[in-house]
Amino acid sequence: MWNALSDACKYCAILNGREWTDQDIFQSVLWDPIWGNLWDLDAGRSLMHGGVGTCRCQLTVRVEMDVLQLEEYVGFDELADFIRRMV
Helix, strand or coil, rough: CEECCCCCCHHHHHHCCCCCCCCCCCCCEEEEEECEEEECCCCCHHHHHHHHCCCCCCCCCCCCCHHHHHHHHCCCCHHHHHHHCCC
């Protein structure tokens, strides 16, 4: 979720509270279909304002996963069974 300060520029203010879903946790950049590249996820900084470091906005990241799909990953079968018993 994008978190803009109360005195943010109009572009960052528009993004305030916006959430993106279905992103790949291994991607390098948070991308928006309207605004393009917004946040360098590797460097942990905004790409707004040309990515020159003048943006004071912050990003809240929450990872959600479907534990029932863990069995798709090799080596997680036992963990998935344990989690299924708990659910």
